[in-house]
Structure formats: C-alpha cells, structure tokens
Amino acid sequence: MSGELRTIARLYRNSLRLHTSTVLGDPVASVLNLPRGAEGHTHYERIRSRGELVRGRSGLCMSASHAVCNEVLRDNRFKVAPTSAVRLKLRPLPGQRTDFLVHPLDDSLASANPPEHTALRKLVAPLFGAAQMRARREFVEELVERQLDALDGGEPVDLIDAFALRIPSLVIAELLGLPAADHDHFARWGIEFGATVDGARGARERRRTQVLLAELTDYFAAAVAARRAEPGPDLITALTAAVDEGAMTEAGLVSTCQALLIGGFVTTANIIGNAVIALSENSDQHEMFAADPGLAGAVVEETLRWEAPAQYSVRVVGEPLELAGRQLTRGTPVVALLAAANRDPEVFTEPGRFDITRPNAREHLSFAAGVHYCLGAGLARMEGEIALRGLYRRFPRVRAVGRPEYCPSRVIRGPRHLLVRTDD
Template identity: 70%
Template sequence: MSTVDELRTVAGLYRARLRLGASVAVGDPVARVLHMPRGADGYANYEKIRARGDLVRGRSGLCMTASYAVCNEVLRSDRFFAAPTSAVRLKLTPPSWQRSDVLVHPLDDSFASANPPEHTALRRIVAPFFSPQLMRARHAYIEKVVAEQLDRLDRDEPVDLIDEFAIQVPSKVICEILGLPESDHPLFVRWGIEFGATVDGARSASERRRTQVLLAELTDYFDAVVADRQRRPGEDLISKLATAVAEGAMTRIGLLATCQALLIGGFVTTANIIGNAVVALSENPEQREAFASDLDLTNQVVEEVLRLQAPAQYSVRVAREPTRLAGQDLRKGTPVVTLLAAANRDPEVFTDPERFDIDRANARDHLSFAAGPHYCIGAGLARLEGQIALRALLERFPRIRVAGPVRYCPSRVIRGPEHVLVHCR
C-alpha cells in the first residue's frame, strides 16, 4: 500500500470513529454497544437494545438484536450469510519483514466466514477430527494434562488461574491435535489475546499496525509448519489438511487460515469457560458448595457458565436478499448483529436470567456456540475440556475463590478473564 493510500485509510478510520462517537452522543443504542471500551461488561447496553424491541436499527443502518428468537432465526436461516469481520483487514499488506507473500486472517479467510457450498465442503474436511468418537478417545489425555497442571498450582498463596491452568490445559490439547510443539505455548497465548482485539476491527493507525503484525506472525508461523508437514507428513490434523490442499480440496490460504482458527479457537473458548466458571462460583458460594458436594453437576455448570457469560458476545450476519425480519423490511446487504450474550439472558426463554443457577433445566439451550451451519465445530471439545477441568479443579480445591480484581480480555467480542488471582484451598 502506498503512503497516500495509507493516509487515506487512517483518515477513514478517524472519520468512522468520529461518526460512531457522534451517534453515541445522540443516544443511538447500537452505536453505544459498538463503542464500548474493550474488556467492558456490555450487558447493561445489551438490555437497552432489548428495551427498544426485537430488532433495533442504528443510525448507520446496521441492525442489532437481543432477542433469542430473532438471533436463532438469523443464525439458522439461509436468508442471511456470514461475512468477514472487518473490511479494514482487506487493505492490509504484508510488512517488509514478513517471509510469506500474503496476510491470512483466522476468521475472514477460513470456513468460519465461508458460506455454502464452500463452507459445507471445508467443514466436511475438518469435522471428522472433532467427532464424538475422537473426543471420547482424548478423554484420558485431557485428564492427564489437567492433573499435571493442578499439581503445579501453589495452595499457599494466590495464583493466576488463567496463566497457570485455564489456558495451559486447552492449549496443550489443541497442540496435540494439530501437531504443534508445547514449547511455542507463549506465542499462542499472546496471539490469542491479541486476536480478541482484532475481531473488533481497527479504530486507529496503531491498532491497524498491531493487526498487521499479528496476521504476519500467524501467517509466517503456519506457512513454515505446513511446509514441514508437506515434507514429513504425520497423523496430526495439519498433515491431513495439507493432504487436502494437495488433492485440490482446499486452497493454501484456506489451509493457513483454518490452522490459525483451530489453534486460537481451540484454547481461547475453553480458557474463558474455566475462568468465567471460577469467577461465577466464587461470586455465588452456595452454588460452589453445591457443585463441590456433587461433582456430577459438572455438565450443568459448564452449560450455565456458557449461558451466563458467552465467550463470543455477538456474531454478524448479512441479508442475502431483501427480506423481512422481526416485522421490519431489510434491504439486501443489511448487516445484523446477533447479540448472543443477550439472547442467552432473554427472559422469554430463561427464568431469572441474570442469576447463576447450576440447576437451570434449559441452560443448554444457550446460543454461545451459535446455531445453524456455522455452529462451532469445536463445541464438543470445549465442553469436554471444561467438564474435565472444572470437575478436577473443584475436587482438588472445593473452596477455590477469587483473590482480587478480575481483569478481562481487551475485547468487545471475546468475554473472559485475562488474569484472575485465586486462592486454591
């Protein structure tokens, strides 16, 4: 990109930020959600959307819904399609130091943003590696990893649950599935945290540069891994995906993006489940005691945590054609933000939705893993890891509690603790 184009892009970001701020100033509830500080609790703003009706149109023309029924309809309907997360990303070019000749985005370039029939074909390649049978086969390995990490927790002083446990467990598991070395774990953790902010879209030149660096590092890393697997294939998932490229079933860019998406999605979601669960149990000691006295409630705990704190707060779909939704006419190309976190607290579906209740009968009806064709392919793995980790954690430390302020991930989309000190006793 030339210097002139760069300046134009930065100016465009500045103008977009001013427009968003102006919309907030005149009380636009849609703009207020999009303008929230990264890491902020957005539920009060989501409720303002709900109070305006089932579908709220912002000054920009973008629509937003907090309704469970409308979110579910949009996610499942073929009248709406998935779209890239940020148009700004498309204007980025590889930095001078990057070895690869392209920048690849984990969501925009993978099957996560693809639509049928391409999405169906790509998902069919990956799905077998996350089948219920293979998940059951990994049960013992996950238990082993969990036990090893629990042995490292210091019971005499507060420890960072996220750094020492919640990220370690799923990171090691997804590394085993993909065939990546555990020694690269610090890189993966940093990429996972930075990725949460890039999903929000860049609002400044510095954020744009951080996105460029992140994507360059991810692309170079997996370009090297894929090249190695092509020379020395194994039984890991990346080797199998490389074979799909050789057979013409997947492009090189699609392969690199899918590897990135599986790595980041493979540990960030589970880390958030574990972190959010411990925070909720600490804030509700009667629920913690009920769980500690009956560890068979583990599945219920995981589902209720997913309902109460959706790891991905919202998802965007675009109208494929002129259509009608929630009594309103939408033009072709109208973006609709489905507030998954708000849908999970819809009082029309969940009684006393703000309450953390591990006995909630319909907790599993949440939309935290989306719905329809783009239902999270790793949902089974995330559930299994969360169940094994939380059961073992409460069995070992039945009175675990938060020991200080919780710092959340710097993202509007991703919701989970970045750091949380706990007493393990």
C-alpha cells in the same frame, strides 16, 4: 491520496461517527463503542427494551431476542461478515517470510458461506467428531491433573496463566501436531487476536493487526511445510492432504490452522475463568458444585449461558427479507447479541441468576447455530468439564480474589488474569 492514507482517513471517520452516535444516545452505537473489556449487559438490556430488532443511526440492526438471534444464525439468507481485516486490504509486511497474509476468521471456513462453507466443513468436521474426542479424553484428564499441581500452594495464583490457558492450548497443540513449548506464543496470539475481532479503529490498531497476522501466517506456513516433509498423526497432516488433492488452497489451510488454534483454546479458557468467577460470586452454587463435582457438565452449560465467550456475531442480509416485522434490504448488517439472547426472559426463567441446575441452560447460543455452529463445541465442552471437575475436586474451596482483569475486547468476554486462592 495514497491507499494507506485513505484507509486511515476512513478509520478516523468511522470512529468519529460511532462516537457521535453514542453521545446522541444511539443504543446500538453504545454497544459497539463499549470500552474494551467492559461488561455490556446493561447496554444489551437497553436494546431489549427497545424491541426485538433495533435499528441504529448508521442503519445497522441489533437484536437481544433469543428467537430473532436464532433465526439470523440459522437462515442462510443472512451471510457471515468478515472483520475489518479484509476491508482494510491487509498485505504481507516487509520481511515477512511468506508471500501472503491470511486472517484466522476472514480467510477460513468461519467467514465462508454455502456452498464454499459446506465443502470446507466436510473436510474439517470429521477431525472433531465424537469418536476423536473420546479418544483424547484420557489425554485431557491426565493433562488437567498435571496442571493442577501448579495451583497447589498457599499464595494467590493466576488461574488463567497457570491453568485455564494451558489446558486447551496444550490439547490443541497436540491435535495440530505443534510443539507444546510454543504455548507462550499461542497464549499471546490468542489474547491479542481477541482485540482485533473488534475491528481496527485507527492506524496503530491496523498496524498491530498486520504484525499479529504476519506472525501467525509465517508460523503456520512453516508448520505446514514441516508436516509435508515429515507427516504425522495430526490435523495439519490430514489437511495438507486436502490441499494436495485440490480440495483446499494453501492460504485456506494456513488460515484454518490459525482458526483452530485460537478458537481451540481461547473459548475453553474463557469457560474456565468465567465459571470460577460466577461460582465465587454465588456461594450457594459453589457449595453445590464442590459437594458434587459430577455437575461439571451442567456448570459448563450454565457458564456459557451466563457469559458468552463471544458476546455477539454479525451477519449481513443477502437478499431483501423481513425480520421481526421489519423489511431489511440487501447488505444490511445485523448484530445478533448472543450474550443477551442467553439471558432472554422469554426462554430462561430468572435469566439474571446463575443456576447450575437450570434444566434448559443448553439452549444458549454461545456456540452459534445453523451451518456455522461452532466446529469445536464438543472439544470445548469436554475440556471445560474435565478441567472444572478436576479443579473443584482437588480444591473445593477455590475462589477468585480481587477484581479480574478482562481481555481487551468488546466481542471476546473472559478474564485475562484471575487471581485465585485454593486454600482457606
């Protein structure tokens, strides 16, 4: 049997096992087998009801506890786990311009462990420091005001396409030195990538992942070449210098640029979309915010707690250890349910209530914790705050109409399309 056929056979067996475990009532399998785009909190609460750490039929462990998830994220004995792309041994496609294929998560610092992660983060983190964010605040504010004009009308408009995706997409393009005219490519890649984070479940999904990664790899390899020929005041130019000095590989640079692009706007778009949904469903909170748009920072934090843009994160036990009273062996996968941890009643009073005055909302784990705390958290917070403040200042009665269409992913949670009205 060829390697390709073996891969397809393995995908089929894994999918069948997961489906069987779900049918047999395994709560862990039911979370991993949710329909793409489905709301998962009912299933997360089943995990919480079973204890702080629940082991599924496959041996995989899962936690909805804030304390346990926080421990898993902060303890370096738990290693970050790659997505299925690496396990599927993806290779360059025929006709691809570059002779390598990289993944935004698997081949960047997002899936690196110390000490490699430490070295890579030292290269990238200064580019997202507080001073750099302050320097770009005025740019974001001007951009938001321009984009709000697209929402000014009497007919319902798709908030995601017209506003929520464009703000962070144009900001990260400016940071990386990419053409703003390529926004449509960025938006499509971001949406498609959300589904690949779930892992491929068949030959068709594997092929779709390959095509997406080939497009991303070719695009950023060309962008790196352009910055080498004509350096500029952007992040790609800065990171290209790190490659030339031997501190980063060419493939590592391309995958890091991919991660910065996709992570740089998908999270913010989901914050904006999820906030508008939550405010539309909670009229008292909507009225409070519309009366005082200065609460935008609080709205961002409560939205992150209420609906985590990344619902869960996977770690693998690097050495035998004890977690929540269980002895875990090396190689045991542990799923930290970030979205459930953010609604842990041990930490958050009335966790099922959306409350923009919640004093400890910032204790959420939506940006993870420990060495893998989200590199772009400051940027996402700033963009979300400025965008929501501008939106509700210009259109205090903005509200969602109809049912939102969510991104086709189990991990990424946010609306792909969201019709809103900005008038009465």
